[in-house]
Every structure is written in structure tokens, then in C-alpha cells.
Amino acid sequence: MLGNDHPHFRRKTPDEFLEEINQAKRGKFKLYVGAAPGVGKSYRMLQDAHELKRDGVDIVIGLIESHGRIETEAQIKGLESVPLKEIIYKGKKFYELNVNEIFIRKPEIVIVDELAHTNIKGSLHPKRYLDVEDLLEAGISVFSAVNIQHLESVYDIIQQICGIKVRERLPDKIFHIADEIQLIDVTPETLRKRLSEGKIYSSRKIEQSLNNFFTTEKLSALRELTLREVANDVDERIERITMEGEYGSIGILEKILVCIHYGPTAEKLIRRGWRMAQRLKAELFILNVLPDENHIVHLEREKKLREWKILAEQFNATFIVEKQGRCSPAEIIILTAKSFHITQILLGQSARTRWEEICKGSIVNTIMRKTSNIDIHIVADSR
DSSP: OOOTTSGGGOOOOHHHHHHHHHHHHSOOEEEEEESSTTSSHHHHHHHHHHHHHHTTOOEEEEEOOOTTOHHHHHHHTTSOBOOOEEEEETTEEEEEOOHHHHHHHOOSEEEEOOTTOBOOTTSSSSBHHHHHHHHHHTTOEEEEEEEGGGBGGGHHHHHHHHSOOOOSOBOTHHHHHOSEEEEOOOOHHHHHHHHHTTSSSOHHHHHHHHHTTTOHHHHHHHHHHHHHHHHHHHHHHHHHHHHOBTTBSOOOOOEEEEEEOSSTTHHHHHHHHHHHHHHHTOEEEEEEEEOOOOHHHHHHHHHHHHHHHHHHHHTTOEEEEEEOTTSOHHHHHHHHHHHTTOSEEEEEOOOOOHHHHHHHOOHHHHHHHHOSSOEEEEEOOOO
């Protein structure tokens, strides 16, 4: 007979009970993901809404962006919409998601399109995904949509593929809090045909779009990136199910240290480190070594430090700041790596000339000489 002290009869802590209760009250989150505008995310979301409505589910539209697409606008008909919130900003009218009205209406499910959208000043939150988190916490389920280029971690990859800097971005944790992710996928050829037929943008934007963002090469690369990101998310979900038992998940073996300095490649390194950590199921650490500087540069660095810290929080990384003092940057990296039992170090391409490396020594060579069992990765800059 099994006694009460057997592992399967382990009593849950009060915090574990509370977490289970909170999860039971929380709304469900379904995310429709695509590689580019026009693949049909909003259309499919509305189709699913009609099907649920026919089954007696109380579903409403909180906000939908049709972008003038006839097929999408046709799907809006027959669904209840919660009035948008009117906000006056700099003498102009703007309309945003009306979170308070949705709370009052309290449907079972609400549709909230364009998840990466930045709200106008005067809104409840600066970003729409934060509005969605509030709705989920209130027990209201949400259907939403996003294109892959809006994920924070792929910012540098998108810039390389498309030559654009995506302004509206959201943290990758959105993928992880979604209860269901539905990939809306079409071939580049189909998407270009839709664009040529005027089904995505107005006629004046067709030619420009076909020759810029909507080239076959760029769409193929975006599609491949989207498929890979969704597949990685599926793998992680399966792994969590199989690995998490009565005592939680198995311990992380890999620990990655990203070393950044005041320069244009810091954010790129952080994103690259996070993507590596995701693949390896590793813990992520970010280190910045502060040199002695004058007051003006110090103020600029403080601003950068705040931005890096926010990015680190998005990626659930430990952010470490160390003053250089009498130690060299290489020595501080080595001490940090040993202190946190780091297994992999990520560094940017050195800006030192060959002569400087001869005189002052190579940071990489110093780390390699004074550590063992640590892999070192050098990330090329944009030159």
C-alpha cells in the first residue's frame, strides 16, 4: 500500500493551489499567425467566430482591421461589435479597443485584431497585447492575430530579409501564453496573385508592394521563418507535457551569457542569445561592463541600460551590470561565467584592429585561455 509520504501523494503548496485556481479562471487565448499581410488571418478568425456563434457561443468583435478587403468586411456582418473607444490626441480623433466596455459586456470570447499595435496616448496601456492580457485575466477568452515580423526576437532577421525596421513589436512570450496557435499559410505565388488582384492593398500600392515587400524571395524567407517559429513552439509544448511531472520540469543544463557593450549591435546580440537559449532550452544571462566615462556619455549609457533591461525582462533573462574598475572586460566576463556556471558565451565581432589586439590582447583568446568547457560564439556585425 502507498503511504501519504509517497511522491504521488505529495501535498500541493498553497502557491500551487492558487496558481491552479488562477489558471482555471483565466480566459483562453487563440493566436492566428501568418508570414505577411493578406494571408487571411482576420478572415479565418471571423469564419471561426461565425461557426462558434452558430454553436451558441457568446462571441463578439472587440476590434477588427479589414483594411478595406471586401471578403473580410463580408465576414464582419452578423457578428456583434463592441463600440471602440474614441480618443482625441493632438486635435485628431483616434479609435482604440474599448477594454472597459468589453469588461461590462463580458462575452465568452472577444476578437482583437492586430496584436502588435501601439495604442494612441491616453489609452489604458501603451500596447494592445497588454489589453489582451487584461481581458484574459478577467476570464474572457481572446482570438487575436499577428504577423511573424512583429516578434521581438526576429527583428534583426526581418531587417536582413526585408531591409525594413519593424517599429511595432511585441514580446515572444505572447507565443508561450497562447493556448492555441493556428498557422495561416499560403504560398508566395498565391499571395502575390491576391495582391495583383487588389485583394490586399488599394490599386495605387500594388506595383510598389510587388517590387518591395512582396517579392517571391522575401515572402519565401518569411514563410520559412514562420513555419520554423510555429514548429519550435509546438516542440516546446510537447516537451513541457512530457518532461513536466509531479516535481516540475527537468533542470536546465545549458547557460548562455551574452556580453554587450555600448554600440549598435547590443540589441542584435540579445535577440540572438534568446533564440539560441530557446533552441537549447537554456537559461539566459546578459552582461554589460561599464567603463569609466564622462558625465554626458554616462547619461546616454543610462538610457541604453534601461532599454536593455526592458529587453532582458521580455526574454526572461538575468541582466547583469558590472563596473570595469581595474579589471579588463575579459576578466569580468570570465569571473561572471564562472560565478553563474555558464556553458556558452556570445560576443559581438571585435572592433579592435589587429595591432590593438597584439598590444592589448584579444578578449576571445583571453577567455579561451582562462576558462574550460565553455563554447564561445562570435556574432558578425552588420558591416
